[in-house]
Amino acid sequence: MNTLRIAGGQVLRPDATVEDADVLVDRDEGTILDIGADLDADADETLDAEGCLVTPGLVNAHCHVAMTLLRGYADDKPLDAWLREDIWPAEAALTPEDVRAGAELGLVEMIKSGTTAFADMYFHVPEIAAAVDEAGLRARLGHGVVTLGKDDADARADIDESLDVAREFDGAADGRIRTAAMPHSLTTVAEEYLREFVADAHDEGIPVHYHANETTDEVDPIVDERGERPLSYAKDLGMLTADDFLAHGVHVDDAEIDLLAEAGTGVVHCPASNMKLASGMAPVQKLLDSGVTVGLGTDGAASNNDLDMFDEMRDAAMLGKLAADDASAVAAPDVVRMATAGSAAAVDLPGGALEVGGAADLAVVDLDAPHLAPANDLVSHLAYAARGSDVRHTVCDGRVLMRDREVLTLDEDAAMARAREAIASLRERV
Numbered sequence: 001m002n003t004l005r006i007a008g009g010q011v012l013r014p015d016a017t018v019e020d021a022d023v024l025v026d027r028d029e030g031t032i033l034d035i036g037a038d039l040d041a042d043a044d045e046t047l048d049a050e051g052c053l054v055t056p057g058l059v060n061a062h063c064h065v066a067m068t069l070l071r072g073y074a075d076d077k078p079l080d081a082w083l084r085e086d087i088w089p090a091e092a093a094l095t096p097e098d099v100r101a102g103a104e105l106g107l108v109e110m111i112k113s114g115t116t117a118f119a120d121m122y123f124h125v126p127e128i129a130a131a132v133d134e135a136g137l138r139a140r141l142g143h144g145v146v147t148l149g150k151d152d153a154d155a156r157a158d159i160d161e162s163l164d165v166a167r168e169f170d171g172a173a174d175g176r177i178r179t180a181a182m183p184h185s186l187t188t189v190a191e192e193y194l195r196e197f198v199a200d201a202h203d204e205g206i207p208v209h210y211h212a213n214e215t216t217d218e219v220d221p222i223v224d225e226r227g228e229r230p231l232s233y234a235k236d237l238g239m240l241t242a243d244d245f246l247a248h249g250v251h252v253d254d255a256e257i258d259l260l261a262e263a264g265t266g267v268v269h270c271p272a273s274n275m276k277l278a279s280g281m282a283p284v285q286k287l288l289d290s291g292v293t294v295g296l297g298t299d300g301a302a303s304n305n306d307l308d309m310f311d312e313m314r315d316a317a318m319l320g321k322l323a324a325d326d327a328s329a330v331a332a333p334d335v336v337r338m339a340t341a342g343s344a345a346a347v348d349l350p351g352g353a354l355e356v357g358g359a360a361d362l363a364v365v366d367l368d369a370p371h372l373a374p375a376n377d378l379v380s381h382l383a384y385a386a387r388g389s390d391v392r393h394t395v396c397d398g399r400v401l402m403r404d405r406e407v408l409t410l411d412e413d414a415a416m417a418r419a420r421e422a423i424a425s426l427r428e429r430v
């Protein structure tokens with residue numbers, strides 16, 4: 001057996017307690033063999049974790065990873081104008097090579113900030129899958145479908161591509177890649193297509209991932225036209241099952257929260273994107289109190305503008321308190337759970353907890369920094385004070401992706417250079 005030992009640190013356990021312990025990993029199986037004091041000193045490889053906190057790898061449950069290319073491309077606009085005037089025209093010009101460059105840059109950023117798994121909706125998905133395979137992360141990938149403004153043939157081709165991608169890449173990268181069918185939203189895919197698309201996906205056991213209840217501009221037309229709330233409509237379409245998950249859920253009423261809890265549909269909270277696009281404040285404490293599975297995501301880098309899940313935890317805690325008008329709402333352990341076990345459950349990927357027999361997906365956070373001293377409460381530090389740049393080592397599926405802040409699976413400098421070239425060329429074309 002080939003083993004990896006993470007030695008001399010403190011370990012964050014699933015019950016949010018912290019203990020002095022080593023972590024021993026079976027690299028062949030990609031699982032945790034043991035967590036405890038003074039484990040096997042003869043391991044094949046050892047990562048020094050002295051003065052560090054070993055946490056589950058963070059799970060970014062809603063992302064558009066290749067949008068790193070559009071970081072800072074258009075800011076300070078409401079969602080609809082931002083999409084129509086800036087983002088969609090730029091995306092229409094993206095080549096497969098551009099998407100590969102953006103994905104690699106985003107994956108480097110994720111590894112450097114302790115993220116080991118993510119769910120992603122985009123296009124040119126084979127390029128993203130190849131980048132994920134190389135980078136060593138886990139992902140649930142899918143091709144996003146928009147039928148708005150398309151003729152019937154184009155709309156059906158887009159849906160076929162989403163289903164084909166979901167079939168072809170499920171289980172790729174030694175099983176680290178899973179897939180989903182991904183209608184963009186309840187308003188950008190017409191009902192006639194949505195109903196059939198969702199049924200076809202579910203018939204084959206493919207889950208559905210979509211954006212829902214993000215802004216009032218998206219909710220109001222559904223209520224006006226149908227006389228029902230969006231998630232009641234989603235339930236009628238069959239896309240509110242325990243396998244499905246939706247991003248945002250900002251404007252949900254109590255009846256919709258009950259629907260989510262009953263169905264077991266995961267909600268991915270994206271606080272930075274919601275604040276930046278002034279979409280609104282999701283009722284996260286209410287969702288948690290109602291038993292809804294809540295994960296955390298950055299959304300794309302164009303509306304965030306980074307993929308740092310530590311930032312996202314802090315934003316979630318802050319915004320959750322403001323939304324609830326209660327400083328005790330969305331507490332530190334809640335956001336840490338959302339970014340780890342909550343996200344993993346929402347998107348149904350392994351990881352999210354450090355436990356014997358579980359996936360060896362972890363991040364080692366260096367506590368030796370002024371902004372993390374003194375160590376009064378390490379869970380509080382993770383939620384409120386730590387940054388992605390505090391991560392020293394990142395491990396996914398038992399493989400070391402970053403050691404002592406050096407990314408081992410991708411070339412960081414080359415990824416940045418390729419992204420710069422891609423955006424320079426894109427700006428000339430658009």
Ligand SMILES: [Zn+2]
Pocket residue numbers: 062063064211247299300
């Ligand atoms: Zn999104």
